[in-house]
Amino acid sequence: MPYRDLRDYLATLEAKGLLCHVTAEVDKDWEIAAVTRRVFQRFPQEQRPALMFDRIRGYDIPLVVGILGGSRQIYATALETTVEDAVAKWQRGIRTPIPPVVVDDAPCQEEVYLGDAADALKFPTPIWTVGQDPDPFQTSALVISRDPETGVRNVGTYRVQMKGPRRTGLMINPPRNMNQHIHKNEAAGRDTEVAIVIGADPVVGLTGVTPFPYGQDELALAGGIRGAPVEVVRCKTVDLEVPATAEIVIEGYIPCGGREWEGPFGEYGGYMGTGGHHPFVEITAITHRHRPILQAFLSQMPPSESSCIKQLGRESVILKHLRDNCGLQVRDVHLTESGGATGILYISLRKRSHADPLRAMWGAWSLHDVFGKVTVVVDDDIDVRDPFQVEWALAFRMQPAQDVRIFEGTEALTLDPSQAPPDVPAEDPRRRVSSRVGIDATKKHAFPALAVPPAEHLARVDAQWERYGIEPVQRLAAAGQARASREAQPSGSR
Numbered sequence: 001m002p003y004r005d006l007r008d009y010l011a012t013l014e015a016k017g018l019l020c021h022v023t024a025e026v027d028k029d030w031e032i033a034a035v036t037r038r039v040f041q042r043f044p045q046e047q048r049p050a051l052m053f054d055r056i057r058g059y060d061i062p063l064v065v066g067i068l069g070g071s072r073q074i075y076a077t078a079l080e081t082t083v084e085d086a087v088a089k090w091q092r093g094i095r096t097p098i099p100p101v102v103v104d105d106a107p108c109q110e111e112v113y114l115g116d117a118a119d120a121l122k123f124p125t126p127i128w129t130v131g132q133d134p135d136p137f138q139t140s141a142l143v144i145s146r147d148p149e150t151g152v153r154n155v156g157t158y159r160v161q162m163k164g165p166r167r168t169g170l171m172i173n174p175p176r177n178m179n180q181h182i183h184k185n186e187a188a189g190r191d192t193e194v195a196i197v198i199g200a201d202p203v204v205g206l207t208g209v210t211p212f213p214y215g216q217d218e219l220a221l222a223g224g225i226r227g228a229p230v231e232v233v234r235c236k237t238v239d240l241e242v243p244a245t246a247e248i249v250i251e252g253y254i255p256c257g258g259r260e261w262e263g264p265f266g267e268y269g270g271y272m273g274t275g276g277h278h279p280f281v282e283i284t285a286i287t288h289r290h291r292p293i294l295q296a297f298l299s300q301m302p303p304s305e306s307s308c309i310k311q312l313g314r315e316s317v318i319l320k321h322l323r324d325n326c327g328l329q330v331r332d333v334h335l336t337e338s339g340g341a342t343g344i345l346y347i348s349l350r351k352r353s354h355a356d357p358l359r360a361m362w363g364a365w366s367l368h369d370v371f372g373k374v375t376v377v378v379d380d381d382i383d384v385r386d387p388f389q390v391e392w393a394l395a396f397r398m399q400p401a402q403d404v405r406i407f408e409g410t411e412a413l414t415l416d417p418s419q420a421p422p423d424v425p426a427e428d429p430r431r432r433v434s435s436r437v438g439i440d441a442t443k444k445h446a447f448p449a450l451a452v453p454p455a456e457h458l459a460r461v462d463a464q465w466e467r468y469g470i471e472p473v474q475r476l477a478a479a480g481q482a483r484a485s486r487e488a489q490p491s492g493s494r
């Protein structure tokens, strides 16, 4: 059964022990960012809960964070499946989109504030990088707009700078789908209508951060993954539809040619991004549920929710492309978290020709040319999710002079701080041209036998493991201490 709405999903997370309520009062302007950061630093993924801040000083609206990308287990729960099946479920779903259905009456419009009555500052939007970000930023927004020629909708997650009660900024990178809507509208002298949705069904949230080809409606893709259509309702002041069960909807428009300074913002690579001239939104209405819940993504330094949430969807689209379109026998692809699920790409494959590793890197780069500034291809006996194994392959299956190739003149990640110093603005051409390295760490000839005990010996040891009585050091230490304190006690008989 697909989740009805965010609240239904939160109840499931809570039942599975994946959501922790913070009932202590917190300050949205520093404390939410610091507490959430500590949770990502202190807990490895398997132990990390999503958070619900129930009491935020000065507001009666709670905030949830980490509920989609707190960990792979949380992500899989959002997809109503297991970690192991997540990629497969995603792939099945996006092959069979289900268009949304329009309903008349919607929870997201339980409360309606038009024109001057709308106040975007009534939500407890956090400040994420204190002392650096100029304003609070809404990080989990689903920004909805429509192609003025085809009418096809797009949903993309772009950061929203909360500039005032009726004004937000929007930072939309050049390759993003929504840019085409703005360009087409502005070529005809028109404004671009927009709906900024917060707190939708979790699957909608996952599709909003995933780069699908232009012209695919993320709400239909979400329907395919959910196995049931997303219900949508018409907005009050713009000609758009939004997920009916969403918590909060901000309606408005980007005036034709409307650009102003936006940012900077603490970015997913772990550094401050640059500010630049970007579109702004004039708010025409705000609608929300009674007692709405605000949702946020933790971004900034990896590991973060941003790097976790981008990883699975991106890996999945690259894997599908390499298998289905390039015909390669790819076992797995991995965009590492330390690389913000962007910069470092590992691919494992069964090589049928010496050229397969090159085809795999070019294939991945042709799909999205900013992924994998460093790309490493390994044989299919290497688990690309285990950095130790990848480094082992690099150390012993790769010859730098033959196997490392540098390609120049490629598209750059504008947010890569090694590209240019901070005073070079985002739109400067120097931020656009980069290079990339492809490393073929597969075996190129016959290799000697592996220097480990024969498999049957290891299996025999496993089968009779208890016989050896070998314990991990923590238990040996506890036993040692117990023995020492027994020996230190005076003997009762003397």
Ligand SMILES: Cc1cc2nc3c(=O)[nH]c(=O)nc-3n(C[C@H](O)[C@H](O)[C@H](O)COP(=O)(O)O)c2cc1C
Pocket (backbone or CB within 6 Å): 139, 140, 154, 155, 156, 157, 158, 159, 160, 171, 172, 173, 174, 175, 176, 177, 178, 208, 209, 210, 211, 212, 297, 298, 299, 305, 306, 307, 309, 310
């Ligand atoms: C937490 C988070 C914040 C993001 N912020 C932005 C942003 O401010 N601007 C942007 O262009 N992309 C941003 N992205 C990436 C886009 O969501 C992603 O590329 C998505 O595919 C865009 O949708 P589109 O392909 O329909 O354009 C962000 C992703 C995440 C996970």
Ligand SMILES: [Mn+2]
Pocket (backbone or CB within 6 Å): 154, 155, 156, 177, 211, 212, 213, 214, 215, 216, 218
């Ligand atoms: Mn899109």
